[in-house]
Amino acid sequence: MEQDMFSQTALDQMVSNDQTQMLKAAVPYFPPAGQRILSVYAKIQELINTFSLFSPANQEMQICAAETADPMDMIQDIRKYSSGKNRQQLDQIANMLAIIQMIQIMNE
Secondary structure (H helix, E strand, C coil), rough: CCCCCCCCHHHHHHHHHHHHHHHHHHHCCHHHHHHHHHHHHHHHHHHHHHHHHCCCCHHHHHHHHCCCCCCHHHHHHHCCCCHHHHHHHHHHHHHHHHHHHHHHHHHH
C-alpha cells in the first residue's frame, strides 16, 4: 500500500512520530479547551523527543554536525519550507553564493 507523504523538516521527522502527527491533525475537530490540551500535549511529546535526540547517549545529530556542510545545500533545504519574500531572499543568497563560487574557481 502506498503511503502519502507530507512535508516535514529533518528535525520534525526525528522528533515526531505518526501518533503525534495524527493527534495534531485531529486538533481542529475538538472544542477550544480540547484543542489547547491536545496541542500542548503534542508539543510536549516533541520537546521530550528533542531532548532525548540531543542527549549525550544519542550520537545521531552529532554525526550530522561532524560533516562539513555546504551552505548551498543548507539554503536549498531551507527554501523547501519557505515562500514569498523569504524564498526570494534565499534565491538571492543562493545566486550570490554561486557567483562567489564561480569567482573562486576562476581565481584558481
